Each structure stands twice: as structure tokens, then as C-alpha cells.
Amino acid sequence: MSLLVVDSVGPATSVQDAGRHGAQRYGLTPSGAMDRLSLAAANTLVGNAPFAAAIELGPLGATFTARGGAVRLALTGAERPAAVHGEPIALYESFVLADGETLTLGIARSHVFSYLAIAGGIGGEPMFGSLAVNARAGLGSPYPRPLQAGDTIPAQPASSAAERSLDLPKPPDGPIRVVLGPQDDEFGDAVAAFLGGEWKVSATSDRMGYRLDGPEIRHLHGHNIVSDGTVDGSIQVPGSGQPIVLMPDRGTSGGYPKIATVITADLGRLAQLQPGRPFRFQAVSIDDAQAAYRGLAKLIRALPDRLQDAQQGTLDLDALFTANVAGAATNALDS
Numbered sequence: 001m002s003l004l005v006v007d008s009v010g011p012a013t014s015v016q017d018a019g020r021h022g023a024q025r026y027g028l029t030p031s032g033a034m035d036r037l038s039l040a041a042a043n044t045l046v047g048n049a050p051f052a053a054a055i056e057l058g059p060l061g062a063t064f065t066a067r068g069g070a071v072r073l074a075l076t077g078a079e080r081p082a083a084v085h086g087e088p089i090a091l092y093e094s095f096v097l098a099d100g101e102t103l104t105l106g107i108a109r110s111h112v113f114s115y116l117a118i119a120g121g122i123g124g125e126p127m128f129g130s131l132a133v134n135a136r137a138g139l140g141s142p143y144p145r146p147l148q149a150g151d152t153i154p155a156q157p158a159s160s161a162a163e164r165s166l167d168l169p170k171p172p173d174g175p176i177r178v179v180l181g182p183q184d185d186e187f188g189d190a191v192a193a194f195l196g197g198e199w200k201v202s203a204t205s206d207r208m209g210y211r212l213d214g215p216e217i218r219h220l221h222g223h224n225i226v227s228d229g230t231v232d233g234s235i236q237v238p239g240s241g242q243p244i245v246l247m248p249d250r251g252t253s254g255g256y257p258k259i260a261t262v263i264t265a266d267l268g269r270l271a272q273l274q275p276g277r278p279f280r281f282q283a284v285s286i287d288d289a290q291a292a293y294r295g296l297a298k299l300i301r302a303l304p305d306r307l308q309d310a311q312q313g314t315l316d317l318d319a320l321f322t323a324n325v326a327g328a329a330t331n332a333l334d335s
Contacts, residue, residue, distance in 0.1 A: 004148055006063075013058050015133050020032075032130070034266035039051065042164055046119035057114040068156070069101065075186040077114035123142065175281055208251075210244065210271075212242060217241045233246065236254055
């Protein structure tokens with residue numbers, strides 16, 4: 001059995017899968033990956049089921065070393081420097097980390113979360129059917145907390161299979177789509193301010209909720225309601241008037257009015273917005289939201305069909321030096 005050893009890691013890195021479902025009525029939060037398309041892409045590249053557990057990396061860097069044998073990996077999501085012994089590693093392409101080699105990941109240049117999938121998956125003891133980490137609840141496996149330096153993750157030895165690459169369609173760059181409600185009638189004219197305003201994700205955001213900086217959203221009848229159920233993407237508005245988008249580590253109920261809900265197909269896109277980057281919301285119908293979700297599900301199912309053989313190769317410098325890459329040259333001073 002090979003091991004992937006955590007040498008160094010940022011504070012927002014943990015094991016995540018599709019989350020634990022079916023027990024929210026007991027107050028059990030679902031957790032799971034912030035960007036499920038990127039999780040599915042990483043797993044597909046190494047031959048795992050799309051929502052198998054993988055390492056979700058926050059915006060800071062990390063280093064991992066293979067011990068006891070080679071390990072096949074794939075990195076997707078946020079663009080960031082990635083290298084093994086100084087040789088760059090491509091995103092959305094599988095690769096083998098040989099025994100003793102170290103994978104070095106830098107700070108995310110764009111977006112927030114990356115996903116490092118391990119061929120054969122991550123071993124652990126499922127808690128309520130999932131390995132997903134929720135540090136507040138003490139849930140998750142193999143560690144019920146964010147990863148720390150010195151942690152080890154068992155992995156299957158890398159096979160001799162060819163490396164694969166994956167080309168995904170460019171995500172939409174428009175507004176984050178929402179379905180209004182269920183308490184949008186508690187906001188009156190403030191709904192127009194919510195949809196017309198420019199928003200930014202606050203630096204105080206985390207996996208439980210994204211606090212938004214933007215126009216103050218006023219309530220008509222106060223900011224307390226009888227607590228009711230929430231879902232991923234529920235947008236609560238507390239007494240401060242600054243909305244909070246509930247994310248996978250949210251509570252299962254809440255007592256603030258919810259002005260809207262981010263549609264499932266756009267949750268990953270919202271999760272990947274870096275703090276301070278401006279964006280807007282757009283209201284859509286339930287039918288449109290369901291159609292967008294079906295489109296996302298169809299793309300995830302089709303990921304294995306989009307796999308291609310990776311273009312492996314090394315640059316022959318001797319051939320480059322002797323090649324006439326400029327073609328025929330003429331001295332401008334010659335008559």
C-alpha cells in the first residue's frame with residue numbers, strides 16, 4: 001500500500017465527497033465539495049466514481065510526498081502553480097507521483113478551491129455514509145478535521161495505465177442565478193436592490209456561509225422568523241442587512257428570512273469566486289433552474305466520454321538548437 005503524506009497544507013484543506021444525505025431532518029448537515037463539477041472531473045481522470053472522496057484544497061499552497069510506492073493523481077479546479085521537482089504539472093491531466101517525489105502546489109491564482117483526486121479513492125470509515133469533513137461537527141474520515149502536516153492517506157499503487165486529460169467547456173461568466181424566496185415577500189422594494197446591486201464575497205466567508213458585501217437589504221417586518229429548513233444556496237439576510245449564502249457546512253435550519261436561493265448549477269461557480277471580485281444576481285424561474293441542473297448532471301455523466309490521452313513528451317533541446325526555426329534570413333545591408 002502506498003501513502004500520500006501531507007508535508008505542508010493551508011487551513012482550508014480537507015477530504016470531501018458528495019456529502020451525507022438523508023438525515024437533515026435530524027439536524028445532520030450535508031457538507032461535501034464546494035465545487036462538485038471540479039470534484040467529479042478530478043475523480044474521472046484517475047478512474048474513480050465522480051463523487052468519490054478527494055482532497056479539497058483551499059486558496060493557500062500545499063506539498064504532498066508519495067511514500068511506499070507511486071501514486072496516480074489528478075488536479076482540477078482553481079488555477080495554481082503545480083510542480084514535481086520543478087517540472088510543471090498540468091491541471092485536468094492525470095500524472096504519477098513516484099515514490100519519494102513531492103508535489104508542490106502554490107497559492108490559487110484564480111478561483112478558490114482545487115481538487116486532488118487519488119486513483120483508487122481515499123480509504124476511511126464512512127460517517128453517515130460519507131467521508132466528507134465537517135470540522136464543527138467532528139465528522140469525516142480518515143481525519144474528522146482539516147488536513148495537517150504529518151497526516152498520511154493510504155493509496156493504491158499506481159498502475160501502468162496511460163495518463164488521461166479532460167477538456168471541460170468554459171463555465172458561464174454571467175450573473176449568479178437565483179430563485180426568489182421563500183421569504184422574498186419580507187423585503188418589498190429591497191428585492192430590486194438585491195438583484196440590481198453589485199456584490200462581493202467577504203474575506204470572512206468559509207464553508208458554512210459566504211458573507212456578501214454590497215447594498216444594505218432592509219426587512220419589512222424585522223429580521224427574525226420562525227426557524228425553518230435551509231438548503232445549499234439559501235440566502236439569509238440577518239439584521240445587518242448584508243446577505244449570507246449558506247454553503248455545504250451550513251446548519252439545516254435558520255431563523256433569518258431568505259430572500260432567494262442560488263440554483264444548484266451555479267453553486268460551484270459562486271463557491272469559486274475570490275473575495276473582492278464583483279458579481280451580480282439574476283432571478284430565474286424554477287423551470288429554468290431545473291433545466292440548468294439537468295444540464296450540469298448531463299455534463300458530469302458524460303465526463304468519461306470526454307477523456308483523451310494526455311500529450312506526454314519532453315522537449316529535445318539539441319534538435320531545437322540545430323533547427324532552422326526562422327527560415328531563410330536576409331541581410332538588409334546587402335544590395
